[in-house]
Amino acid sequence: MKCRNCNKKIIKFLSLGKLPLGNGFLKKNEISLEKKYDLSVSFCSNCYLVQLIKIVPPARLYGKTFYFPSVFESRLKENKETADYLMKKLNLSKSSSVLEVGCSNGSQLQFFQKAGMKVLGIDPAVNSAKIAHKKGIPVLTNFFNYNLAKALEKEQKLKVDLLIGIHLLNHIAEIEDFLRGVKLLLEPKGTVFFKFYSQRELDIIQHEHIFYFSFLSLRNLFKNANLEMYDAEIKDGIMHIFISHPNVFHVTKRVKNLIDEEINKKFNKLQTYQKFAKNIEKVKKNLIKLLKKLKNQRKRIVAYSASEKGNILLNYCGIGDNYLEYIVDMSKLKQGLYTPGTHLLIYPPQKIYQERPDYLLILSWNITEKIIKQLKDYHDTGGKFIIPLPKIKII
Numbered sequence: 001m002k003c004r005n006c007n008k009k010i011i012k013f014l015s016l017g018k019l020p021l022g023n024g025f026l027k028k029n030e031i032s033l034e035k036k037y038d039l040s041v042s043f044c045s046n047c048y049l050v051q052l053i054k055i056v057p058p059a060r061l062y063g064k065t066f067y068f069p070s071v072f073e074s075r076l077k078e079n080k081e082t083a084d085y086l087m088k089k090l091n092l093s094k095s096s097s098v099l100e101v102g103c104s105n106g107s108q109l110q111f112f113q114k115a116g117m118k119v120l121g122i123d124p125a126v127n128s129a130k131i132a133h134k135k136g137i138p139v140l141t142n143f144f145n146y147n148l149a150k151a152l153e154k155e156q157k158l159k160v161d162l163l164i165g166i167h168l169l170n171h172i173a174e175i176e177d178f179l180r181g182v183k184l185l186l187e188p189k190g191t192v193f194f195k196f197y198s199q200r201e202l203d204i205i206q207h208e209h210i211f212y213f214s215f216l217s218l219r220n221l222f223k224n225a226n227l228e229m230y231d232a233e234i235k236d237g238i239m240h241i242f243i244s245h246p247n248v249f250h251v252t253k254r255v256k257n258l259i260d261e262e263i264n265k266k267f268n269k270l271q272t273y274q275k276f277a278k279n280i281e282k283v284k285k286n287l288i289k290l291l292k293k294l295k296n297q298r299k300r301i302v303a304y305s306a307s308e309k310g311n312i313l314l315n316y317c318g319i320g321d322n323y324l325e326y327i328v329d330m331s332k333l334k335q336g337l338y339t340p341g342t343h344l345l346i347y348p349p350q351k352i353y354q355e356r357p358d359y360l361l362i363l364s365w366n367i368t369e370k371i372i373k374q375l376k377d378y379h380d381t382g383g384k385f386i387i388p389l390p391k392i393k394i395i
């Protein structure tokens, strides 16, 4: 096993076993066809990159994606803010050129185009590219890699002032090749902007995320590609990363502070990750113990929110209809389908109010407070919540 960044030997610290995909919701007739994949994580002591050992073929991962229209609307507002922020921070003008890798339907690029800039998107999904074309945004339907970058540079003389990748970088298996392509297309004073959810605390592991970046590992990753992370921040759990050719911009104090913080937290030590693995095993043991106890007391337990990470947790712990009566989720797209691996039928949340179970196992523990507010009536009338992570809690 070699590191995908530096090619040195990597060490496995956690194995969750063979699990179905966390967002692989099923119709009844699909249950017998369900596939499971190994989910094991390793650490590179040389460049500090945390990465999956085996990866699932992309066609299997992205064959079925769930879209939520409300998410798209809030993203549009977020996309405009991101564009405004970048234009100001990087002093972009009408003569600037912008490339977005993984541009989907162009909902981010359109704001740069409206400001008069030359834009180009690259995305393998044909359907969303069609939507982008209708808006007049040029999109190449392809996977981005070094060869494609080389062809674009040669045939179109493409060089860009800004290259964007949003919720993209932790999905790219051939990351070294990818970054070589990025470097090739970047103008001497250009900036690469990556933005993605921080998973440096290893909240939960999932098949789609090949990498679990810390700022420490990111710095090494870009250095290896002869690029430099000159600015970075973490905002509402999202990492924002600014990269250039080396020694073009002054490296900000923010970068230094983030790196120092991670060294304090020992994100550069294998033991930290081994400790995390031990904690996950402990959560499993304690959660099963708790559910067994409640079941013996004839309590009725229902799972709340068929989230991706929730599904991974249920499968890893072996929690299904042996402990849970059913599961509910707000999303109409998920209701009526079965959860991956555990095959629980997903109901609308109204069922909780009709049947009043004793406990709700919260599977979107990252938004616990919000859920508790939403379910105030249930709680006020004696219903209890089980929060599984980071530490088991009953509220």
Ligand SMILES: [Zn+2]
Pocket (backbone or CB within 6 Å): 003, 004, 005, 006, 007, 008, 044, 045, 046, 047, 048, 049
């Ligand atoms: Zn490495």
